[in-house]
Amino acid sequence: MAKKETKKEKREERRSEFIARFKEFLHKKYYKEAVKAATEEKALEVDFKILDKYSPELGEFLLSNPEDFFEIVEEAVKQTELPGPVNIRFMNLPEPINIRNLRSKHMRKFLAVEGTVRKASEIRPEIMKVMWECPDCGETTGRERSGGIIPKLFECKCGNKRDFKKVEEQMIDTRWITIEEPFELTEGDRPSQVTIMLTEDLVSPEGRRLTDPGNRIKITGTLKEIPRGKFQTAKLDFYVDANHVEPVDIGWEHLEITKEDEEKIKKLAKDTKIYDLLVDSLAPSLYGLREIKESILMQLFGGVPADLKDRTHIRGDIHILLIGDPASGKSQLLKLVPDIVPRGRYVSGKGVTGAGLTATVTKDEQFMGGWVLEAGALVLTNKGLLAVDEFEKMTVEDQVAMHEALEQGTISIAKASIVATLPARTAVLAGGNPKFSRFDPYVPISKQITVPDTLLTRFDLKFAMRDIPDAEQDKLMAEHVIKTREDEDYEESKPKIEPDFIRKYIAYTREHCAPKIVPEVGKLLKNFYIKTRKKAEGASAPVPITLRQLEALMRIAQASAKIQLQKEVRREDAQRAIKLMKASLRQLGFDPETGMIDVDRSEGAVTSAERSRIRVILDIIEELSATKKELLVEDIIKAAKKEGVEEVEEILEKLKREGMLFEPSPGYVQKV
Numbered sequence: 035m036a037k038k039e040t041k042k043e044k045r046e047e048r049r050s051e052f053i054a055r056f057k058e059f060l061h062k063k064y065y066k067e068a069v070k071a072a073t074e075e076k077a078l079e080v081d082f083k084i085l086d087k088y089s090p091e092l093g094e095f096l097l098s099n100p101e102d103f104f105e106i107v108e109e110a111v112k113q114t115e116l117p118g119p120v121n122i123r124f125m126n127l128p129e130p131i132n133i134r135n136l137r138s139k140h141m142r143k144f145l146a147v148e149g150t151v152r153k154a155s156e157i158r159p160e161i162m163k164v165m166w167e168c169p170d171c172g173e174t175t176g177r178e179r180s181g182g183i184i185p186k187l188f189e190c191k192c193g194n195k196r197d198f199k200k201v202e203e204q205m206i207d208t209r210w211i212t213i214e215e216p217f218e219l220t221e222g223d224r225p226s227q228v229t230i231m232l233t234e235d236l237v238s239p240e241g242r243r244l245t246d247p248g249n250r251i252k253i254t255g256t257l258k259e260i261p262r263g264k265f266q267t268a269k270l271d272f273y274v275d276a277n278h279v280e281p282v283d284i285g286w287e288h289l290e291i292t293k294e295d296e297e298k299i300k301k302l303a304k305d306t307k308i309y310d311l312l313v314d315s316l317a318p319s320l321y322g323l324r325e326i327k328e329s330i331l332m333q334l335f336g337g338v339p340a341d342l343k344d345r346t347h348i349r350g351d352i353h354i355l356l357i358g359d360p361a362s363g364k365s366q367l368l369k370l371v372p373d374i375v376p377r378g379r380y381v382s383g384k385g386v387t388g389a390g391l392t393a394t395v396t397k398d399e400q401f402m403g404g405w406v407l408e409a410g411a412l413v414l415t416n417k418g419l420l421a422v423d424e425f426e427k428m429t430v431e432d433q434v435a436m437h438e439a440l441e442q443g444t445i446s447i448a449k450a451s452i453v454a455t456l457p458a459r460t461a462v463l464a465g466g467n468p469k470f471s472r473f474d475p476y477v478p479i480s481k482q483i484t485v486p487d488t489l490l491t492r493f494d495l496k497f498a499m500r501d502i503p504d505a506e507q508d509k510l511m512a513e514h515v516i517k518t519r520e521d522e523d524y525e526e527s528k529p530k531i532e533p534d535f536i537r538k539y540i541a542y543t544r545e546h547c548a549p550k551i552v553p554e555v556g557k558l559l560k561n562f563y564i565k566t567r568k569k570a571e572g573a574s575a576p577v578p579i580t581l582r583q584l585e586a587l588m589r590i591a592q593a594s595a596k597i598q599l600q601k602e603v604r605r606e607d608a609q610r611a612i613k614l615m616k617a618s619l620r621q622l623g624f625d626p627e628t629g630m631i632d633v634d635r636s637e638g639a640v641t642s643a644e645r646s647r648i649r650v651i652l653d654i655i656e657e658l659s660a661t662k663k664e665l666l667v668e669d670i671i672k673a674a675k676k677e678g679v680e681e682v683e684e685i686l687e688k689l690k691r692e693g694m695l696f697e698p699s700p701g702y703v704q705k706v
């Protein structure tokens with residue numbers, strides 16, 4: 035008995051000592067701030083490094099035994115003369131611990147973690163403490179929540195063990211969030227996650243905005259276990275009881291750019307061959323696709339966002355849509371591009387689970403209690419690039435939200451009690467499959483992909499990636515593929531500039547360069563726009579030319595200037611933008627040179643009358659193909675004559691060259 039007493043006495047003594055020391059620390063280092071915080075009813079932020087320097091023992095105490103430490107802090111604050119109560123929050127801990135490395139040894143320790151908020155619950159009051167009254171002596175005893183449950187009172191100080199009456203429940207505003215580890219640490223497709231509990235001032239309106247999905251934050255807090263039964267998922271066996279939250283700017287600073295890197299970037303930027311060098315470094319295992327690759331390059335560097343005086347936001351992100359035949363290399367390209375940008379991710383429209391591409395609100399009683407807002411892929415790649423394959427397979431909800439995301443760079447959501455606007459300034463590289471398995475150049479693009487017109491207009495550049503048989507091209511491509519596989523030193527398949535360095539190059543220009551559009555260049559772009567718009571006025575225009583194209587031209591020109599670290603957009607940058615826009619329009623079946631519908635550059639312009647003849651033939655083939663595969667050419671000619679179409683054989687030849695038909699045996703054709 036006596037031994038136990040001394041132990042207890044010793045503990046008490048140590049406790050008083052620590053209280054005194056923390057009081058002293060508060061007085062010497064933070065008194066003014068503490069008074070201010072108490073007056074403004076805010077929390078006091080204490081720099082851990084200052085505490086640790088002042089008293090390494092206190093620092094160590096906080097890290098190793100936060101629960102006892104905070105009791106001491108509470109007592110010390112009580113004993114300090116302040117205008118009101120004040121919460122103390124500790125920041126600037128030594129290195130954050132990677133979420134994937136959290137282990138049992140970290141349990142009940144004070145630590146820092148960093149990540150992007152993926153899910154957040156509504157803010158709801160939760161019971162933190164229950165006061166019990168003893169029927170025998172009338173004493174009230176409090177039982178505090180620990181790790182999610184509030185233990186019952188079993189015995190009063192007077193010895194009574196029964197009939198306690200609950201006299202008070204202390205509630206506290208609480209929000210549960212899940213953060214996932216930062217991009218640069220993610221290995222594989224599944225980022226590790228950890229659950230965080232936020233309370234009190236951390237869920238004030240300001241705190242709420244900070245912890246909405248999509249934000250990157252650094253949190254300090256105590257790692258606690260979740261008692262079995264509270265959350266049924268076996269994976270969620272611990273959470274961080276947050277003490278401090280701070281935003282982390284997700285610029286590009288996570289990439290280390292050395293002095294040598296900077297010099298190399300500046301040198302490369304001066305080289306006029308830089309555009310070719312970069313294009314050749316983009317997915318070199320994919321042969322050709324020059325204009326598409328050059329467009330993607332512009333997307334990687336991006337335009338310059340602007341906020342106008344009327345508070346409209348003009349995006350700097352360039353969005354690209356690739357509609358491609360199955361064997362056109364589209365998916366390969368979509369998978370390769372995200373690896374080159376600092377914050378890139380690849381998803382499939384069909385395979386996106388949970389929150390989809392944008393954001394969702396779901397009922398989740400079991401996990402966080404009530405409504406939960408979850409960020410989708412676009413929010414999680416904020417300020418980066420998202421490659422979306424099978425774009426047409428996204429959900430209707432995503433389609434709706436995508437309009438705002440692509441134009442304003444935000445996703446607004448209002449459902450149940452949750453109202454939020456999430457950041458999504460993400461460049462989108464989308465890939466879609468044509469509705470009828472192959473791209474049909476005789477049909478407007480908007481009819482070939484199940485994506486609403488309004489959404490299609492958000493894409494700055496659209497391309498069709500077609501698998502057209504061409505003996506000469508095929509030979510070159512086959513050689514390229516074989517050499518890539520056979521010969522490790524094959525120059526053409528190696529990037530001229532390493533992806534790691536391109537990433538730094540992009541990061542550097544994004545940080546240091548925002549080229550302006552000077553009047554001379556603005557005029558050049560404007561003239562092209564007006565001229566093109568005039569030509570597209572006819573009823574046969576497959577693509578409406580709107581102000582969106584003019585904005586796209588400006589963005590692309592800015593991206594081009596960025597690559598050479600220019601302060602102003604030059605004529606040549608504008609010309610590059612016009613060249614790429616023309617290429618995109620041509621692929622959509624509109625030739626900006628002639629104002630004609632252009633189905634195939636090599637074939638020259640086709641009039642709209644011709645185009646409709648082709649359409650008639652295609653419809654006949656479609657109809658006949660319903661009953662048999664191989665179609666007699668004679669049958670097609672007969673049916674066409676009824677519709678008043680002559681020169682059928684000529685059109686069939688053309689369709690064969692386009693790769694839409696082939697000849698299974700003489701006198702027959704078959705759909706590809």
Ligand SMILES: [Zn+2]
Pocket residue numbers: 168169170171172173190191192193194
């Ligand atoms: Zn009692």
